[in-house]
Amino acid sequence: MTLRPLSALFAAMALAALPAPALAWGEYAHRLSARIASVELTPRARAEVRRILAKGAAIDTPACPLATMEDASVWPDCVRSLPDRFNFSFPWHYQNIDVCQPFDAAAKCPDGNCVTAQIPRQLAIAADRHASPADRAQALAFVVHFVGDMHMPLHIGEKNDKGGNDVRAAYGAKAPDRMNLHRIWDSELAERALTEPPAITALSPTAAQRRTWTKGEISDWARESWDLSRTVVYPELKDYPDTCPAKSPLRAQIDARYIAAATPAVREQIERAGVRLAMLLNRAFAR
Numbered sequence: 001m002t003l004r005p006l007s008a009l010f011a012a013m014a015l016a017a018l019p020a021p022a023l024a025w026g027e028y029a030h031r032l033s034a035r036i037a038s039v040e041l042t043p044r045a046r047a048e049v050r051r052i053l054a055k056g057a058a059i060d061t062p063a064c065p066l067a068t069m070e071d072a073s074v075w076p077d078c079v080r081s082l083p084d085r086f087n088f089s090f091p092w093h094y095q096n097i098d099v100c101q102p103f104d105a106a107a108k109c110p111d112g113n114c115v116t117a118q119i120p121r122q123l124a125i126a127a128d129r130h131a132s133p134a135d136r137a138q139a140l141a142f143v144v145h146f147v148g149d150m151h152m153p154l155h156i157g158e159k160n161d162k163g164g165n166d167v168r169a170a171y172g173a174k175a176p177d178r179m180n181l182h183r184i185w186d187s188e189l190a191e192r193a194l195t196e197p198p199a200i201t202a203l204s205p206t207a208a209q210r211r212t213w214t215k216g217e218i219s220d221w222a223r224e225s226w227d228l229s230r231t232v233v234y235p236e237l238k239d240y241p242d243t244c245p246a247k248s249p250l251r252a253q254i255d256a257r258y259i260a261a262a263t264p265a266v267r268e269q270i271e272r273a274g275v276r277l278a279m280l281l282n283r284a285f286a287r
Helices: 003-016 026-040 045-054 068-083 082-093 115-127 133-150 181-186 188-195 207-213 219-234 257-283
Strands: 166-172 251-256
Touching: 026 068, 026 133, 026 181, 026 188, 026 257, 045 068, 045 133, 045 257, 068 082, 068 133, 082 115, 082 133, 082 219, 115 133, 115 219, 115 257, 133 219, 133 257, 166 181, 181 188, 188 257, 219 257
Parallel strands: 166 251
Antiparallel strands: none
């Protein structure tokens, strides 16, 4: 039955009122990092990525297509709607290293079930030509997505608050009873930071930035994200208790000053993720 216009409007309003799922960087940011990486791929790596993703349908997730790099960038979040098949991967999206303690790249990673451990593991599967087409496509999607996840500060650094999920935060007209710090960094703040002039595009990173950002290892890049949590995400919050560990109730206000401080970090992290993802894929598919 076709809804009348007024009924359709009420239905849309009801859907908009539902809580949004907590996703890493949100779809917009993940897809942007994937576009940046696609531009940076060598011809050999680009051809191998296309060959792998041409078999993406072998995973049999029609509701979560996997045919392009942009699809891959959001596929691991999409399949969270299929928990019976993919709940094993849920801890792989984050690491949550305490910013109140010295940085420890091995912390909060039981049995390798964390983002920094899974990136090299999944990259090895994607590069293994003896692995099944479905396994290679799934592993490639995990790599594309997890590199993006690792560059979201609250997927690495936290104050014992589940990566900011326990921090109720007001954002503009959006009241804190509906928002949390993690979601704001994933979606509202990220999209605002990435689209305000000059908007980030696939061609935004300069040659000098690419040379600088491709130095170091995964643990070094994780430390950057952790440090942003320690120096920007938490200290710049209004009305948030500046204690270690943080004390309840965990509530904060995202104001114009906070947005101005956080925006450069968001923009640079998305670009870094794209450039570094390309480097990892170029290395993995060099032969």
